[in-house]
Amino acid sequence: MNDPARGIPLPAIDYAYLEETMLQLLAIPSPVGLTDAAVRYTAGRLEVLGIPYEITRRGAIRATLKGQAAQPARAVVAHLDTLGAMVKSLKPNGRLEIVPIGHWSARFAEGGRLTIFTDHGQVRGTCLPLKTSGHAFGGEIDTQPVGWEHVEIRVDLPVDDHAGLEAAGLNVGDWIAFDPQPEIQPDGYINSRYLDDKAAVAALLTACKAVRDHGLPLPVDVHPLLTITEEIGSGASAALHGEIAEMVSLDISIAAPGQNTSEHAATICMQDMSGPFDYHLTHKLIALAKAHGIAHRRDIFRYYRSDSAAAVEAGNDLRTALIGFGADASHAQERTHRDALEALTRLVIAYMTSEPVARRDCRSMGSLDGFTEQLCPGDMAVPATPLPAPESFLGER
Template sequence: MEKFNVQNVIDTLEELVNIPSPSGNTEKVIAAVENQLKPLGVKMQRNRKGGLIVTLPGENDREHKMITAHVDTLGAMVKEIKSDGRLSLTMIGGFRWNAVEGEYCQIETSEGKEYTGTILIHQSSVHVYKNAGEIKRDEKNIEVRVDAPVTNANEVRELGIEVGDFVSFDPRFQVTDHGFVKSRHLDDKASVAILMNTIQLIIEEQRKLPYTTHFLISNNEEIGYGGNSNIPPETVEYLAVDMGAIGDGQATTEYCVSICAKDSSGPYHIGLRKKLVQIAKEQNLNYAVDIYPYYGSDASAAIRSGHDIIHGLVGPGIDASHAHERTHFDSLVNTWKLVYHYLFSK
């Protein structure tokens, strides 16, 4: 039986994307990851930022590896409760308002109450607003229509909704007959699902890693600092597993594992990049080396925070990043295999 069973990753991914977790509100999804890994008997701890660190002992305990994927996602917060009962928003993470226009959403109050809604431009009705298509999609015009009988700000507040409440986007997870996975938040829950199944596979095989390895499930990557702390001083190599960006001029596809040579932070470590390429070649993986022009990762955040480490970045190719994302089974498997064989490399 193929040990890289993609259905295991898909099942984990579906569970994760259906747990709202915009940056700053990730307790539920971190707990879900923790609960799934707990039966494996692995060493786990939370950092003060709320991320989860899993450590597997290796033959060499003097030099460590660290590998990370982030479970936090894009989202929003209530910025203002308008006089007509609609909510204005402020972004969490980097996306464009047009990418969420028309999306169903969920508002979570500070007391834990949940309400559904729809993200719309204020001037939605073409029967009322002649220039509806020309209106700028921005913080001023985009708002949430709450699915509750409210017509003014006081009625909204009576529901418990206040400024600062988190708003998450409906993922609309779907698997197609041709092996595509469509969902919001494949960035980076696809990689988290891969790491979780990698840990499980290593435990089931009872294989000892060549180096003690820390798996960080970070929870603040979308706002820039998820993986910049809690890096043990023994750490030599630090690999971020995050999406590979697809678009004009990019080599990455929805079927390959993407190996990043450079992003907006600058080049990744050439030695580790060459090592990853060599592993991909040896394992006959479909891979692409690429440059992401407008991108940063937990690995680049770690470098910026002053850690003396070798850093790298790989991930599944994901189309329409930070919008209506899509990848393919092949990309998930190629990424999983590269991560697995990297962990056993010396």
């Protein structure tokens, strides 16, 4: 007999579809503010799967997988936007000063090939430190500082001054997308910029495909949500359905010294810089991973925030959790493994097909009946030494 909290046995996932979707998304530049093409691609993927969706004014996608009950509905969210850069000034030497889009270090931009999107076309270029050639600067190339003010864009045009850049159609405010440089190894390792969060988007779409392909029953409505401004902090602050009671964000998880994450597992995040995630939803995900034998780790990220934080800070009263694919070198040359993407996809399917945390959550307000409980009185530790009577704290009268 199936445990209703666990849901149904999980089907095999279509990993070829996941990999194809991820590579196609990586090939579409989508720094924050330049996401229309990625939105159109993802909408097309949903149409092929027969999943209805709506698009907000700016391009966030809100899809719907109908469940046996409409409420309490749940959302599973990933973001289409990536890091990038923008032209800050046209320099007298015929190169471009830039500023970042999103939060990332200039040390990972150095040497990157890129495309500049002008008002009328595209120009290729390279991001370089101000002092690049050892034959010209000697040891100074090793001692110059790191920072956005210490790099510039060399454009692949015959220009060497401000006027030449202007004549070529380059302007302050032009968007810049760095090449992702994806590489997939036969042993399952995947290297690329912007796995954050296009690998998670591919995992979410693959989970949706599994639901469709196998006719999996969903206890409640599920709303796949694709946001377009997560990298600048607003993310899922809009586009949520009012009836959504639970939201699980899918994002990159950080494998690094001092962290518990692995590139070969899904990560269930207990807390990030915005605070702890919902106790009941998080522990439900842990229980699902254990029940289905899904490789997983629990972790805490001190310098990290996600779509879940944006949703709560915007005033949405909903349970939130964060799960991700383990990866190395976030916001740099990122690396993950097929194992982590498969584990994340399976965990998403398990969540979609499981019972909600509390049926009471179909109402925004209610009585104590059906309210969740974290610590039962009988489970609480009893002090080894009995506490003194309240009067003893008052001293002698």
